[in-house]
Amino acid sequence: MLRVPTTVDVFNAIAERRRRAIVEWLAWQEPMAAGVLVVALGLPQPAVSKHLGVLRKVGVVAVIEQGNCPVYNPEAETLKPVHDWAKGFEELWGHQLDRIKERAEQRAHAETESPTSLEPRKGQA
Amino acid sequence: MLRVPTTVDVFNAIAERRRRAIVEWLAWQEPMAAGVLVVALGLPQPAVSKHLGVLRKVGVVAVIEQGNCPVYNPEAETLKPVHDWAKGFEELWGHQLDRIKERAEQRAHAETESPTSLEPRKGQA
DNA sequence: CCATTGTATTCCCGTAAGGGAATATGTCAA
DNA sequence: TTGACATATTCCCTTACGGGAATACAATGG
Known part of the structure; x- marks a missing residue:
């Protein structure tokens, strides 16, 4: 039984700096397209897309499909366990x-x- | 720049189930020898030792040297950033x-x- | 329909990291 | 000093995961 995968365990998902940064951005300015994050964080587009994929699968982020330009939303309830554990x-x-x-x-x-x-x-x- | 190593980033350190379990045990029953954790968590001794090593390096745990049987102490202040971030x-x-x-x-x-x-x-x- | 744009996916590679077994280290007791 | 015990460390192996480049996919505009 190795480490619980990032796409399943919230603790593991947010163990990555960039993903935390993404969550912060989304929390700061609500719905946001992936491209905005690419510019904002200065990361290559595939990287952002992958990180968003992880965050989406683990439930920290929700996606609102808008045709060509889906918009991402923070689902902060998923972070509550982290807060509670540390608390x-x-x-x-x-x-x-x-x-x-x-x-x-x-x-x-x-x-x-x-x-x-x-x-x-x-x-x- | 890959993921910040477990021995440096608290978020990454606690991204491991067993390490969280160790911290919980230590917080529940204060100073505790590694052997107790081995029995308590049912993990092989080297595993516990390694995990304690990580927790020690990252500062989540402090060790009180007591000759043959060093005792571990929780240093929960290190977890505060996690709490604050989630909060x-x-x-x-x-x-x-x-x-x-x-x-x-x-x-x-x-x-x-x-x-x-x-x-x-x-x-x- | 085709081109453009934005996003997701795939492939390959390098590395951090955990598991297991064996071993080293270090301390206490006799 | 020697032996027993508790803990730490090392070695090897396997795997999850992130990076980078290229590509596939979807939607919109012409």
Whole structure:
């Protein structure tokens, strides 16, 4: 089981700088033709088309077919899992650092260093 | 310029399921030896070691040297950029959808479909 | 119908990266 | 010091993936 392909896993899809840039552009100026992105990002046209293909398959971007010049739309809901996952560690970089460390240690002691389940109970799996 | 290596770009580092799982475990039960993760995740020991190496290099994880049995710690601040980036699109999956679409269209009209800068002004670049 | 334009696709190549097995390293115990 | 244990590293192999060039495809305008 290798890495989940970019066209399936959102985390993997946005692991590419240019794709993140594309999403940013689309989010900034809503519906946009591929050609605009080509000019804007200064990338070769096939590259943009491929990246858009990945983003489309993974659901980060939706395409509105308009004849010769299809227009791309951000589907940001797909990015929510990323946000939620990272947000799950918010308390770790915030001020409540000590609080959660205490909790963690309490749990650790309670279980005597041998977890019974193979899944973290905290969630955000 | 290919994809930024996993040991440099956080987005790419967490694009791997197992690494996310490792981070989750560490966040759940604070300091933890590599061996515990091996048992917990059911992965071969070298795999866990390698993944921890990546996470360490990218800064998502810190290691506390303890002789034979070094202990790993989550360094969640490194994940904040991911959170922030995704959060930048929060308004797109929320209720303010129409609001931002209006704004975007206004800008689009104001600039007559030809962006002058090569960077999105919205930020989160 | 044909030419033009914009976009998607294909082919080939190079490389990063993960898996598995074996091995090295390093630490603690006796 | 030697042996046992835990972790890190190396080697080889396979594959996903991005780049570049060329091409195919679709739609529109003449």
